[in-house]
């Protein structure tokens with residue numbers, strides 16, 4: 001059975017990508033400059049964790065994001081793991097975060113033998129709800145010896161980890177202010193948010209630490225990679241130290257003052273990242289144009305809405321999103337488009353519905369559960385010519 005509205009949207013997507021083939025959700029765009037940088041890197045023989053491209057990528061990302069320090073790591077997941085370690089998360093702690101996220105957010109908590117506490121998201125930006133956070137802190141915690149304690153479990157809350165969903169900014173200014181009042185550090189999962197700004201300020205630069213991902217499906221890629229962002233000299237020093245096996249600086253001695261992984265991004269990946277970063281402004285321009293065209297098209301349909309940019313924000317539109325009135329209609333659209341080789345997909349299954357996180361402590365999650373049933377992501381990658 002054909003659907004005129006869906007066909008119109010599909011025709012627009014095919015026209016935009018100038019393609020009759022399968023259209024992916026978000027493929028990386030790699031070209032001659034990426035090849036050249038990789039060859040340069042190979043010729044230099046510095047292909048591993050030491051090399052000038054890693055330092056250059058760190059400096060350029062720090063400048064772009066408006067933070068004092070950027071520390072390159074092997075991927076976003078381990079960046080979150082390291083960020084939690086730097087902020088002092090201990091086994092048995094609770095870490096405040098959202099159920100509507102990619103599983104890496106929660107896995108990073110579990111790697112510390114700590115437990116997530118799941119809060120609902122904000123309908124307007126899909127990120128951690130500042131309002132629900134305020135309500136939770138006010139009613140379910142108390143401060144004891146400067147520590148924030150979750151009353152019913154008795155567990156300590158040292159860190160809150162909001163995630164900027166699809167590159168839309170959560171109300172991060174409000175979240176940071178609340179957390180400061182309760183002595184809780186903020187780790188922004190900004191894995192999807194490179195290029196996104198809130199009140200002109202780059203996401204990941206509001207909290208104590210922010211983490212970016214450069215996985216193959218993100219706005220720019222290093223193959224695999226991530227970056228910690230921070231304004232703190234002390235946290236930056238520790239991040240570099242703990243991501244390089246905690247080796248004490250010395251010309252030949254191997255001395256390590258803590259047990260720590262090698263989490264350093266290899267130079268090869270950084271070389272790729274530099275070539276990609278040089279194209280970021282063009283990528284963002286194109287992604288924002290596509291988003292406005294999707295919005296324009298959506299305005300003429302009643303079957304679904306396009307999620308608009310939240311107030312005071314300039315999102316990267318990593319993935320554009322449609323919202324349907326019901327799960328049944330949403331599923332029909334997923335079926336219809338994927339059958340026609342247009343890759344569309346729902347948001348992640350909420351974390352509290354996944355096997356490893358079913359018994360996770362949580363607040364009521366009505367917005368999370370509704371959004372997870374109603375949203376679809378549309379092809380949003382840049383055209384690569």
Ligand SMILES: *Cc1c(COP(=O)(O)O)cnc(C)c1O
Nearest residue numbers: 075076077102104191192213215
């Ligand atoms: C991509 C992503 C990560 C993980 O990044 P990797 O570099 O793939 O490890 C973490 N959190 C969110 C929300 C992500 O989208």
